[in-house]
Amino acid sequence: MSGKRIIKSIYPALILVVLYVVITTLRSVKVLNGYYIQVLMFASINIIMTSSLNLVNGFTGQFCIGHAGFMSLGAYGASVITSMVFKNAPAGATIPVYLLGLFIGGCVAAFFGLLIGIPSLKLKGDYLAIVTLAFGEIVRALLRLMKPIGGARGMIGIPMISNLGWIFLFLGIVLYALRNLIYSPFGRAFIAIRDNEIAADAMGINTTFYKITSFVIAAFIAGLAGGLYAHVVGFIQPDSFSFTKSSDFLVYLYAGGSGSLTGSIVGATLLTILPEILRFLSEWRLVIYAIILVVVMIYRSEGLVGGKELPFLRITRKDLYGGTLPQASSAGGKEET
Amino acid sequence: MSFLEITNLSIRFGGLVAVDDFNLSLEKGELVAIIGPNGAGKTTIFNMLTGIYKPTTGSIVLDGENMVGLKPYQFARKGITRTFQNIRLFSNATVADNVKIAHTMHNNQNLAKCMIRTPGMRKSEVELDRRVIELLDKLGLADKADFLAKNLPYGDQRRLEIARALMTEPKILLLDEPVAGMITTELEDMARLVPQIRRDFDVSIILIEHHMNFVMPIADRIKVLDFGKTISEGTPEYVQKDPKVIEAYLGGGYTQNGTA
Numbered sequence: 001m002s003g004k005r006i007i008k009s010i011y012p013a014l015i016l017v018v019l020y021v022v023i024t025t026l027r028s029v030k031v032l033n034g035y036y037i038q039v040l041m042f043a044s045i046n047i048i049m050t051s052s053l054n055l056v057n058g059f060t061g062q063f064c065i066g067h068a069g070f071m072s073l074g075a076y077g078a079s080v081i082t083s084m085v086f087k088n089a090p091a092g093a094t095i096p097v098y099l100l101g102l103f104i105g106g107c108v109a110a111f112f113g114l115l116i117g118i119p120s121l122k123l124k125g126d127y128l129a130i131v132t133l134a135f136g137e138i139v140r141a142l143l144r145l146m147k148p149i150g151g152a153r154g155m156i157g158i159p160m161i162s163n164l165g166w167i168f169l170f171l172g173i174v175l176y177a178l179r180n181l182i183y184s185p186f187g188r189a190f191i192a193i194r195d196n197e198i199a200a201d202a203m204g205i206n207t208t209f210y211k212i213t214s215f216v217i218a219a220f221i222a223g224l225a226g227g228l229y230a231h232v233v234g235f236i237q238p239d240s241f242s243f244t245k246s247s248d249f250l251v252y253l254y255a256g257g258s259g260s261l262t263g264s265i266v267g268a269t270l271l272t273i274l275p276e277i278l279r280f281l282s283e284w285r286l287v288i289y290a291i292i293l294v295v296v297m298i299y300r301s302e303g304l305v306g307g308k309e310l311p312f313l314r315i316t317r318k319d320l321y322g323g324t325l326p327q328a329s330s331a332g333g334k335e336e337t
Numbered sequence: 338m339s340f341l342e343i344t345n346l347s348i349r350f351g352g353l354v355a356v357d358d359f360n361l362s363l364e365k366g367e368l369v370a371i372i373g374p375n376g377a378g379k380t381t382i383f384n385m386l387t388g389i390y391k392p393t394t395g396s397i398v399l400d401g402e403n404m405v406g407l408k409p410y411q412f413a414r415k416g417i418t419r420t421f422q423n424i425r426l427f428s429n430a431t432v433a434d435n436v437k438i439a440h441t442m443h444n445n446q447n448l449a450k451c452m453i454r455t456p457g458m459r460k461s462e463v464e465l466d467r468r469v470i471e472l473l474d475k476l477g478l479a480d481k482a483d484f485l486a487k488n489l490p491y492g493d494q495r496r497l498e499i500a501r502a503l504m505t506e507p508k509i510l511l512l513d514e515p516v517a518g519m520i521t522t523e524l525e526d527m528a529r530l531v532p533q534i535r536r537d538f539d540v541s542i543i544l545i546e547h548h549m550n551f552v553m554p555i556a557d558r559i560k561v562l563d564f565g566k567t568i569s570e571g572t573p574e575y576v577q578k579d580p581k582v583i584e585a586y587l588g589g590g591y592t593q594n595g596t597a
Contacts, residue, residue: 177452180451180452181452184462185437185444185446185451186448188441189438191427191429191430192430195426195427195428198389198409199426202389202410202419203410203439203441203442203501204413204414204418204441205410205442259429307429317433317466320459321463326470
């Protein structure tokens with residue numbers, strides 16, 4: 001019984017490990033080249049970004065459209081740590097410095113998330129969209145002016161430490177933490193605010209507090225993803241994190257299906273890989289990509305997975321009791337009368 | 338001083354006085370009904386009693402504590418919870434989750450514990466689930482715990498709203514037209530349920546309703562509102578015979594068995 005539960009709780013991690021082993025094996029026998037590996041790393045980073053955006057837009061019902069701004073803060077924060085502050089760290093300290101950089105990057109993004117979240121999330125309605133849109137552009141403009149960190153030309157020589165292993169590790173941690181959060185009192189409060197803010201308020205939920213919490217967590221995760229990204233490419237510039245980038249994450253989110261972590265995984269993975277597959281079309285690539293998106297939105301407006309969730313990305317009432325509900329009276333899982 | 342003391346409560350919207358000089362003393366365990374024609378200001382009173390509107394003048398004192406100026410979630414935390422006339426459930430959440438959401442303010446598991454899902458957190462989730470099922474069982478909804486709220490039939494949605502309000506552990510429960518739009522059998526169920534809730538959960542209840550047949554047998558006292566003013570108050574028997582009430586609200590043709 002308990003052995004079975006342990007296996008059940010770690011098998012999602014096993015999936016990632018198996019995937020990692022398979023990919024690295026394929027890489028070592030030269031079936032996959034470095035380009036494929038990089039696409040996979042970008043896909044994983046995009047999953048992290050999309051699920052963090054999902055927390056705000058999909059689960060809390062707010063509308064953040066400047067998520068790349070947080071990603072850039074994280075990318076710059078982490079890169080400053082690894083390639084400037086601890087530039088001359090001994091070889092053995094590379095990994096601790098890298099992890100510290102990722103953490104600091106996340107914190108910088110979370111700090112700015114708090115800073116703009118406090119005034120704008122007190123308001124109701126669509127103000128957050130306007131504020132985050134402006135925020136993303138302000139961050140970009142300010143970074144362009146900051147000469148010590150490269151200004152508009154960007155930062156070069158960032159150690160390329162992020163490999164598929166690290167990225168998978170953080171992907172696993174982020175998805176696990178987000179799932180746990182969503183199926184907790186916090187996540188239920190987020191969903192309550194999304195479904196009916198007035199009722200949430202009337203049930204004793206401090207909606208402003210929970211909206212800010214959701215937003216700051218999302219900003220932290222986006223910052224983390226930014227740090228991972230910077231250490232994949234080794235070069236970042238303010239214009240890598242423009243509004244176009246933010247809108248990419250929105251597209252991944254809504255094409256995959258908002259309000260579902262599975263949707264974020266499917267959306268980000270497919271739509272990161274799709275443009276690469278379509279490369280043979282050269283200049284027609286983006287046209288076809290856009291047409292595919294339009295078709296998806298027309299025929300599956302609720303997203304590709306439409307609110308469904310993989311078993312290990314949700315926690316049902318059955319899971320609480322380790323598989324079986326205490327009374328026979330429950331209808332268990334049925335959703336339609 | 339009573340448990341809940343509402344004095345000289347008034348609210349203006351521009352030139353319109355929606356509620357004028359409303360007074361109510363509510364004792365623990367009492368059930369008071371507010372009746373009156375559409376637009377009389379009944380729901381506006383509820384909106385002031387839950388912090389959605391701030392009264393222009395007057396005071397709301399719960400257990401010796403002034404409530405005016407608090408935010409809606411603070412009203413709920415102090416022990417006044419409501420249901421809504423136009424049902425406001427968390428429609429994409431399950432029935433069980435709707436009720437669990439109302440327990441959020443009593444949650445003692447912090448963010449880190451929730452993200453890691455510590456054994457203590459799991460245990461509190463199981464305990465919460467047991468309590469929720471127990472509560473749903475009392476309201477006859479236990480077998481629908483895993484349904485999405487939006488898929489429930491209308492009468493069940495109304496009862497889920499009450500279950501959700503009860504989960505906040507209120508001292509005072511405000512029911513805004515709990516039988517609006519219900520068919521006779523559902524109405525009879527509710528007429529049994531409301532006094533039972535009052536007994537089992539040890540709450541005072543303020544009830545807004547149009548259905549006279551529903552209100553008369555269960556209310557201790559009735560207040561009658563018309564155009565924001567209190568025109569009559571007293572026992573159901575007294576109010577029913579008050580000529581002012583008959584004229585303003587019930588109309589000339591009202592009989593013992595009729596509905597307004």
